[in-house]
Amino acid sequence: MIFTKEIEIFLEEDLKDDDLSCTLVFNKPVNAVIFTKQECVVSGIEIATAVLDYLNISYSVKKNPGDCAKPNDVLLELAGDSVAILRAERLVLNFLSRLCGIATNTRSYVEIVEKSVSTYNIRQKTKTGSPNPSSQTNQTALPLLPPKIAATRKTTPGIRKFEKKAVVDGGGDAHRSNLADLVMIKDNHIEIMGLENAFWEAKKKASFSKKIEIEAENPEQALLAASLGADIVMLDNMTPAQIRKTVSLLTEKGWRDKILIEVSGGISKETLSEYAILGIDVISLSAVTNDAKWVDISLEIQKK
Template identity: 25%
Template sequence: MFVFHALSEVTRRHLLDAGLDPDALSGLIRHAIAEDLMGGIDVTSTATIPADQRSIATLGAREAGVVAGLPVVAAVIETVCGDAASELEYLVRDASQVELGMKVVEVTAPTRLMLTAERTALNLLCHLSGVASLTRKWADALAGTSAAVRDTRKTTPGMRALEKYAVRCGGGVNHRMGLSDMALVKDNHVAAAGGVVEAYTLVKALESTISVQIEVDSVDVMRLAIESGADDVLIDNFTLGQMREAVHLRNALNPNVRLEASGGLTVDTARQVAETGVDFIAVGELTHSSRVLDFGLDLQEVL
């Protein structure tokens, strides 16, 4: 049976500083490694590498982008190799821009176990860096405006905290983490409750202190949402002209209400949307359609 190891206090602290739960991540890593081993062993590494061999390896970028997930890589190495048997040095920090060929981490560990951990570490690093890199493109497009790019709940099951961390690394802002920390009243809720005002009233009756966002598809419905007391309004599929009208109405009714634009937006049109005066741009593709950023692990020296 494969032996998993506990995370070091240093790595746990790095994860906590990143807003990540070390125990939840440890569980995800163990599941991923178990999935890879399928109840058996790493046949290739076991056959070709002496059990007592140690090596130094580096993880390097195979294309330019934004790195995210280095403490996660450390957690994978420690889970598989053990803290006492491995050393990891960060050569850059998460959220850094990396270029082709740049080394991001150096690892010293038992060779056999390092290669068993390799694919899980790279899968996570490449995916999270892809999310961060795409987010950075949107953030750069909005630079100099008052708007920020915001993510959604369109995340990979089991990976939400990690993907939302990657969004932060890319310069984006997190929307709600789940269904319980904020209410988002959408068209189906409005239909079931009998109207916008009724839906808002019912949410506040259940959770009086919760922040409420209401999705609207017209300026008239937006007026109802603001007058009912919504903290945020999600304006869905508005034209640029309708967005400007919505901002003007918001400023007249309650300037403290935050407006978030969504629906059919692209990074090429993001700045035009931001210049209408909305506060956020909702982008689901940050987490559901980002392309991985390629990294590789290469042995540098066998000890």
């Protein structure tokens, strides 16, 4: 949901009191198009149209969130007063450029994971006749599923919900949007009160509907977290070899199917394929938002 107060804050920052730049022109009905100058995954349409609605600008959406767009593809067609369109221009373009960049970047991570897992499954099936013999011993073993690519809370203050939505538009997972979404017991919690104490305190205070996630820095911590009954175990800054060992130990103990395994820390686009085939559920990265490049998107008034 986008609130009117948010739009007004964004506009107030840009317009201020003496908007001479936009009011120089005659205020008359005009048509305009918003288009991308480069290939991208579309995101930010909802915030763009909310701003247009606020300024009484009519529009037609030509590309929806999650769509792929090519250079010169039109995202929105506009019709309204010239002053209103000029006032909306930079705010709308900034959001579209930023959010399309995040969606596009996220899609690239998702595609790497999907391709890596697909290639792995094909190779395993070719070798043994079973898609994933390491996880099961019979010939009905299921193939690996691609782990979800999830965002972290390392986002721009004030516009997190828009950046998280852009990750979803790119095929990723928003993860938790705030501290209330789930209880995450991290290294500093463990340092202050110990892993077991932190877990049982969370168990006592949290609603039955809220999941508890524990960050583990080594296989021993991961096993302890699983034995306590954590819903999610995050393997933090572990190497692929350490993760593989941890997954194997959890499987041996019979705990693997009772938890979700999230992996985070030290993962780049170059090493992502190594992590994708380890039999984990989620890979969380700040890079999907922090490393995203803005997409070149423009608005042009149409000649009659």
